[in-house]
Amino acid sequence: MDIDTFLRQRGGAARTAALAKAGYSRTRLAKALEANQITRVRRGVYSLPDEGGVLGLALRHNARLTCLSAAPIYGLWALREAEVAHLSPGHKKTVPGTLTHGRLLHRVHPLLPVAGLADVLIHALHCLPEIEALVLVQTPLQQGDVTLDFLRRKLPGNRNARARAVLDYVIPRADSLLEVLANYHFRRAGLHVRRHVQVPGVGEVDFLIEECLVVETDGVTHLEPKQVKKDRARNNATVIGGLLCLRFGYADVVHHPERMVAQVLAVLEQSRRGAFNPC
Template identity: 60%
Template sequence: MNLSIFLASRGGTASAAELGRAGFGRKAINVALADGSVARIHRRHYGFPQDTGDYRAARELRGLLTCLSAAPSYGLWTLAPARTLHLCVGHRAAPRSSVAHGRCRYPRHPWLPVAGLADVLVHALHCLPETEALVMVQCAVGRGEISLNFLRGRLRGNRNARARSVLDLVIPRADSLLEVLANVAFVRAGLHVRRHVEIPGVGEVDFLIEDCLVVETDGGTHLEPLQVKKDRRRNYASVVGGYLVLRYGYDDVVNHPWRMVAEVVAVLELWRRGHFQP
């Protein structure tokens, strides 16, 4: 492996210490600098000359990516990419174009200029709107990478009440961020919700509301032809089994949750009045 390939495997940047541990000494670094394949970011930190990514920016600013900017590094769910850098810069002043967070308290990412997962989530809980923080936490908790008890233990006191309230919305299992957000909308509307219910002849459904209405949340894969056919068969089986069915996609759940809830409530009201009975 040459130095450029190693840098690419590390997100395009590395410190001299990291290069040294990988077997690249001063001579190899100087050769790469001389032929222009590698550039010095600042003292003892190196990257690709034309790189303008977040890792390069974090090293230039001598900080660590955190909060929403660190979500891609850990593969966390997000509703939208970060528009500005979220950084931990210690006691130094962060650039005005970035969002500065408090100092990091836990071990950082082993090789990327990224804060540790615990810091990333705590910062997100303090910084982001409720649903944006929720999907990040739900993803990490659902994969078993961090526990709710750990996060609650780091968020004691009155000033952390809002952050703790987001943790209360995390559910035991969610297969997509759409399930998380739909669950919040249904529960806050006062609906009786059961998740991941197994229905004979249908299989597992995302939600069973008031024990009569199946609600499915469909991500992008549900637009694929084979999946569309499968979903239709599941719809038919649900109706034959005596259930009503509604399906909602990304735009419905993320951008118009209250319209979705209004439709669910309207269908339930019609069911209560006997409109779907012979």
């Protein structure tokens, strides 16, 4: 394998030890440097020219990426990209222009300068706003990479109460980020929510709220013509079956959750007042 491919598989940077283990001798590294194939970030660390990125930054400071900066490495959902690098430096010195997290307590990534998944999640639960932390921890908990009991044990005492509270909103299964967010907002509003309910004549719906209102959360695939026709038929079947139905898209759920919840509450209030009684 050429050195360019090797480094790209590791995010663009690697330590000398990793390169030597892969068979790249000092002579070979020297030739690659001379040919401008690679650059020396610092002693013992090499990267592709201008492609070390945050991984190169972590190697340069003998640190490891964690929290939001590690989310892409582990394929975790995130509402935004990290504006600055989240690092666990492994020493007391703070890396300028970065967010510093505590020391690592669990096994680290085997190839990259990245904290282990357990530490990434614990750091996120302490660092990020509640809803962003929830989104990030949902995927590994849902897939069984870690368990709720494990994280709760790692977050004891009053000082970790806020972090533990986030875990109360993790759901056993979410087919999309929108489901996680919508469920969070509906529950925060005090609504009785059931997820992934089988409705006769319709199939599985995302949410059944207060046993009378179906709510569907639509990602980008629901804008495709074939899916639009399918969704229209499901809406009609829902109403024919005696239930109300609302649909919300990405912008509604992510950017205007208060408006989404207000519309749900308005329909429920109309129902309580008898507005949808038979003609």
